[in-house]
Amino acid sequence: METGSVTTPFGRRSMTLGMLASQVMAGEIKPDQSVDKWKLFRALCEAKPLLGIGDRSLAVLNALLSFYPKNELAQGNGLIVFPSNIQLSLRTHGMAEQTVRRHLAALVEAGLLVRKDSPNGKRYVRRDRAGEVDEAFGFSLAPLLARAEEIEQLAAEVMAERLHVQRLRERITLCRRDIAKLIEAAVEEEIPGDWQGLYREFRDLIDGLPRSPTTAQLELLLDELTALRTDILNRLEIRVKSTKQRGNADYIERHIQNSNPDSFSELEPGFETKQGAIAEQDNDRGAGMPEKGRGEAAHPRGQKKEEEQSRQPGARNDGGGLKSFPLGLVLQACPEILAYGPDGEIRNWRDLMAAAVIVRSMLGVSPSAYEEAANVMGPENAATVMACILERGGHINSAGGYLRGLTRRSEKGEFAIGPMLMALLRANAPAGRKVG
Secondary structure, eight states, rough: OOOOOOOOOOOOOOHHHHHHHHHHTTTTOTTTOEEHHHHHHHHHHHHHHHHHHHHHHHHHHHHHHTTSSSEEGGGGOEEEEOOHHHHHHHHSSSSHHHHHHHHHHHHHHHTTEEEETTTTEEEEEETTSSOOOOEEEEEHHHHHHTTTHHHHHHHHHHHHHHHHHHHHHHHHHHHHHHHHHHHHHHHOOOSOOHHHHHHHHHHHHHHHHSSSOHHHHHHHHHHHHHHHOOOOOOOOHHHHHHHHHHOOOHHHHHHHHHGGGGGGGGTTTEEEEOOEEEETTTTHHTTOOOOHHHHHSSSSHHHHHHHHHHSSSTTOSSSHHHHHHHHHHHHOOOGGGGGGGGGGGGOSSHHHHHHHHHHHHHHOOHHHHHHHHHHHHHHHHHHHHHHHHHHGGGSSOOHHHHHHHHHHHHTOOOHHHHHHHHHHHHTTTTTTOOOO
16 A cells, blocks of 8 residues: 655655645645546646647657556555566667657656656565555656646637637637638729738737737737738728718719720620620710611610620620729739830720730630630730739640639639739739839
């Protein structure tokens, strides 16, 4: 049986006050106190950051517990285990004996074990005539039993902290998603405001977070992201309220105009769906229209006829469902296209589409691939995509294949230009290049 007396370590190992404190604590165990050893071990695994022990030390402790014959740690069962280092090495899946000794010392220093060394430092047991343990020398598990409640409390604290961090990360993820999508919506709806500046502020907050942030850093980031999201929502709500005051009719009309690529500029070229050639829009197209056709377009009956024609195969009013973006935003995201405009400038959509044709030829994109993209996406969007491809030229092996892939995705409704432009805006933000 365990005597409960204070013992000092064998050999050159010195006695410390920590060891003495562990032995005194072990002597205060209540006679009826017991705990499930594996339940306690799971709590130890949870509480290891607060106890200052590592995974390999826990592996050695797990091996020691496996030598304890009962599932319940109790004073009446005896709390001394006495396996040799060779046996511990086998039960720790071949851990070197020197490593085993180092982690045994770490467990003693952490106050989870107490050494009860024999006169010669060996671990063994002396039994009585009935075969019962009379005295054992090895490691006492009494500190585990004495500190069971403390260990379970520490485990609960670690689990609560982990759950708190998990919830913080979830809320940060939701804030990040909200901010990114709200800014993207504001850009797509052409709402006035420094959205690029807000996006840079958003990215600075995210990029400033360390790889392994503390709880305090996560809480601070969440507060800052929440404030930024509130600011963006306030700006958008002001816009929505002002739009409602102007009336629903104007609001709907504005969206119809924005969804039509023909509304972007005067005298901009577009692709005819039947011939695949560039034809003049707006005034040029109107000049070639018969007088009767003009009258019908202004008359309700003529308007109905025009709507029926727009539903015929090949007719496209909205660039395949893709939303066009302001020319200034496109040039800010893709400044490289400026060099290919007339006289090195791009003043309107016609200049951009002329530059896109030059870039198409330079990048080896076939005329048919570009024409197909223009028919599916709309001429302005096709030129925008070519500008984006030029900007990312170093990362694209085949510009023609890439464009055809985007065209196929656009046909299926799986492609949007907004994220591509936003990524390029972020990449080109430090340059601050002035567009024409």
